Amino acid sequence: MAGVRAEDWDERYRAQRQWSSGPNALVAELLGGLLPGDAVDLAAGEGRHALWLAARGWRVTAVDFSDVGLARGRAQPDAGGVTWVTADVSAWDAAASSLDLVLVAYLHLDLPATLAVLDRAVSWLRPGGRLLVLGHDVDNVAHGVGGPQDPAILHSVERLAPVAARLDVDRFEQVRRGTPAGTALDTLLWGRRPAGSAGRPA
Numbered sequence: 001m002a003g004v005r006a007e008d009w010d011e012r013y014r015a016q017r018q019w020s021s022g023p024n025a026l027v028a029e030l031l032g033g034l035l036p037g038d039a040v041d042l043a044a045g046e047g048r049h050a051l052w053l054a055a056r057g058w059r060v061t062a063v064d065f066s067d068v069g070l071a072r073g074r075a076q077p078d079a080g081g082v083t084w085v086t087a088d089v090s091a092w093d094a095a096a097s098s099l100d101l102v103l104v105a106y107l108h109l110d111l112p113a114t115l116a117v118l119d120r121a122v123s124w125l126r127p128g129g130r131l132l133v134l135g136h137d138v139d140n141v142a143h144g145v146g147g148p149q150d151p152a153i154l155h156s157v158e159r160l161a162p163v164a165a166r167l168d169v170d171r172f173e174q175v176r177r178g179t180p181a182g183t184a185l186d187t188l189l190w191g192r193r194p195a196g197s198a199g200r201p202a
């Protein structure tokens with residue numbers, strides 16, 4: 001899959017600023033009303049969401065394997081409120097039951113890797129803690145605009161169902177996103193770790 005290596009993403013970020021200008025509108029809508037706590041922004045890129053959350057009082061860790069992407073976020077005037085971690089999300093870990101929010105926006109790995117990361121992300125949540133996954137839907141290739149074109153790495157409700165099964169789900173659906181080039185199709189998974197749920201499944 002193109003773009004899977006940190007070097008490729010470094011190159012892309014070096015070539016031009018990518019997603020620095022404010023949060024995704026749906027992310028802002030869903031997270032804007034929450035009380036701040038401990039959050040991880042997984043595959044944070046240039047840190048647009050991590051910075052936005054930190055400005056709202058969250059203690060945020062931004063994890064990405066692109067040093068160049070993170071450096072752009074770190075260079076922002078208010079970057080001190082974020083802990084910036086260069087790491088591969090497939091290997092990085094947080095303490096179990098230590099977070100109120102895990103945000104995973106537009107991280108596209110193959111399906112086994114995606115499910116493994118998200119499975120671990122659920123285990124990082126405190127009971128009642130929230131997982132927000134937003135990414136390009138597989139239908140976007142034929143019926144949307146932009147985004148990766150390799151269907152194998154894209155999301156769908158069917159593909160993310162094993163993750164949703166571990167949550168109290170608030171929203172789990174294909175969503176439309178307006179862009180200057182037209183309408184893009186994303187998958188949204190928005191849910192809470194059930195109170196009293198066990199950590200990692202055996």
Ligand SMILES: C[S@@+](CC[C@H](N)C(=O)[O-])C[C@H]1O[C@@H](n2cnc3c(N)ncnc32)[C@H](O)[C@@H]1O
Pocket residue numbers: 004006009019042043044045046047048049063064065066069087088089090104105106107108
């Ligand atoms: C499309 S960008 C999204 C960035 C950010 N979440 C946002 O919405 O602005 C995808 C990000 O995933 C990161 N990424 C991809 N695979 C990764 C991996 N295995 N470990 C860490 N980061 C990864 C890339 O470096 C890139 O910054």
